[in-house]
Amino acid sequence: xxxxxxxxxxxxxxxxxxxxxxxxxxxxxxxxxxxxxxxxxxxxxxxxxxxxxxxxxxxxxxxxxxxxxxxxxxxxxxxxxxxxxxxxxxxxxxxxxxxxxxxxxxxxxxxxxxxxxxxxxxxxxxxxxxxxxxxxxxxxxxxxxxxxxxxxxxxxxxxxxxxxxxxxxxxxxxxxxxxxxxxxxxxxxxxxxxxxxxxxxxxxxxxxxxxxxxxxxxxxxxxxxxxxxxxxxxxxxxxxxxxxxxxxxxxxxxxxxxxxxxxxxxxxxxxxxxxxxxxxxxxxxxxxxxxxxxxxxxxxxxxxxxxxxxxxxxxxxxxxxxxxxxxxxxxxxxxxxxxxxxxxxxxxxxxxxxxxxxxxxxxxxxxxxxxxxxxxxxxxxxxxxxxxxxxxxxxxxxxxxxxx
Numbered sequence: 307x308x309x310x311x312x313x314x315x316x317x318x319x320x321x322x323x324x325x326x327x328x329x330x331x332x333x334x335x336x337x338x339x340x341x342x343x344x345x346x347x348x349x350x351x352x353x354x355x356x357x358x359x360x361x362x363x364x365x366x367x368x369x370x371x372x373x374x375x376x377x378x379x380x381x382x383x384x385x386x387x388x389x390x391x392x393x394x395x396x397x398x399x400x401x402x403x404x405x406x407x408x409x410x411x412x413x414x415x416x417x418x419x420x421x422x423x424x425x426x427x428x429x430x431x432x433x434x435x436x437x438x439x440x441x442x443x444x445x446x447x448x449x450x451x452x453x454x455x456x457x458x459x460x461x462x463x464x465x466x467x468x469x470x471x472x473x474x475x476x477x478x479x480x481x482x483x484x485x486x487x488x489x490x491x492x493x494x495x496x497x498x499x500x501x502x503x504x505x506x507x508x509x510x511x512x513x514x515x516x517x518x519x520x521x522x523x524x525x526x527x528x529x530x531x532x533x534x535x536x537x538x539x540x541x542x543x544x545x546x547x548x549x550x551x552x553x554x555x556x557x558x559x560x561x562x563x564x565x566x567x568x569x570x571x572x573x574x575x576x577x578x579x580x581x582x583x584x585x586x587x588x589x590x591x592x593x594x595x596x597x598x599x600x601x602x603x604x605x606x607x608x609x610x611x612x613x614x615x616x617x618x619x620x621x622x623x624x625x626x627x628x629x630x631x632x633x634x635x636x637x638x639x640x641x642x643x644x645x646x647x648x649x650x651x652x653x654x655x656x657x658x659x660x661x662x663x664x665x666x667x668x669x670x671x672x673x674x675x676x677x678x679x680x681x682x683x684x685x686x687x688x689x690x691x692x693x694x695x696x697x698x699x700x701x702x703x704x705x706x707x708x709x710x
Contacts, residue, residue: 362410369455369525370411372570377407380568395510399566402512406520413525415455415574417446418483428474428481431614434603435474438463441596442478456526457555460577462534462592464584465600468647470611471580472532477614479528484576486528487514491537491546500529501548502565515552515572516563525571531579535586546591553577553594605644612643612651619655632662633669642675654678 361374381403384396418424422443429439438461449456463471472488479486489500502513518527537546551557558573579595581587603611613635620629635643643651657678658670 362412364410364412367414367416368412369415369574370571371413371519371525372406372411372568374407374411376569377403377411381407395505402521402566413519414523415525416483417456417526418481421446421482424481428477431610432470432474432477432603433607433610434469434601435598438474438598438600439478441598442482446482455574457573458526458576460553460579460595462579462581462584462587462595462597463600464581464597466602467582468649469600469602470648471600472530473615473648473652475528475530475578475580477618478578479576482528482576484526484528485518485524486530487518488530488532489514490532491534500552501561502563504564505567510565512565513563515561515575516566516570519572519575520563520570526574526576528576528578531577533581534579534591535581535583537587546588549577549591550594553591608644609640611648612640612646615648615651616640616643616655619652620659623656623659631668635670639670639672639675642679 359378364370381400384400384403387396425439425443429436441461442458445458446456463474465471476486500513500515502516503510514529515527519525531549534546552561552572552575555573558575559571560569561572562569584592584597616635620632624632643654646654654675658674661674661677662668662670
């Protein structure tokens with residue numbers, strides 16, 4: 307065959323070859339997916355052979371978060387197919403109990419070493435939260451003195467928007483060496499996501515507390531109940547009322563996830579709530595908190611907060627080796643940040659870091675702040691400005707010079 311004929315045959319065969327190649331690739335992917343599914347099912351089905359009926363030895367600095375014998379009995383019931391549940395829920399429960407029991411009922415409850423120094427640093431960075439920090443330090447010290455695991459009392463932070471209540475909670479969790487979960491209360495699903503949805507629902511799901519404590523490694527998770535006063539319900543029911551049992555140590559020690567229908571201990575959880583209006587929180591719920599009214603910081607406090615947020619943003623976005631190359635902010639630049647809310651400060655810091663990175667320099671110009679502080683506004687923000695009300699209302703919009 308002449309060369310032209312060979313090339314013509316190749317061109318005619320090319321689409322067919324590509325189609326065969328694509329079909330083969332799809333087939334291989336399906337085979338890999340089947341194998342992965344087979345391995346997962348084998349891992350679940352063989353969990354009983356790896357599961358020991360005897361209680362594992364307790365490691366140091368841990369507490370039991372569920373009853374071991376009850377979990378063994380529940381697992382055997384599920385394994386035998388005696389539980390009258392949907393097959394998908396049955397498979398999920400088998401997997402959950404196998405994972406939860408792999409290392410026994412023990413979960414870590416340690417407080418970060420050097421917590422006193424960490425809290426001192428936090429007090430220096432956010433001085434308007436000093437009473438809260440002192441309260442937390444007293445409870446930890448008392449727990450250490452008694453040698454008993456800490457069951458922290460719920461804390462309510464009251465104050466106007468923009469005082470840094472949410473930012474403080476994240477800093478507090480970092481100082482204590484624990485994890486934080488933010489739960490917003492501006493929708494009716496809030497408590498459902500904490501304790502799971504009812505088991506009889508077709509799309510039933512486990513709650514955050516079960517996932518983070520029983521299936522996790524940490525018993526003293528910190529839960530931020532953000533904007534608790536925004537919780538709305540129907541008629542006389544309010545989803546925030548479901549928190550009542552979670553905020554009492556006795557009942558929290560035997561709380562039940564609604565989806566798994568199994569009791570576990572959530573009494574070591576730190577609950578920190580934020581709110582603007584104390585009266586919007588029902589009295590029975592409000593009585594469970596130790597309440598602190600947060601005041602706006604003075605100028606020294608504002609400067610400390612601005613420096614702290616800039617340092618935190620720099621650490622979060624820039625690798626350590628590059629972080630050391632950036633020059634510190636000038637006093638004037640810190641002052642420009644100081645009159646913003648913590649949320650606004652973080653946004654401006656992210657923007658000026660991006661501007662400097664794009665320009666390929668390790669320092670910040672005043673023009674960077676001019677650009678960051680003149681971000682395009684939304685129609686709602688332009689409307690407020692036209693009415694002469696262009697201050698930050700807590701949504702994070704940037705307006706320089708707000709005096710709160």
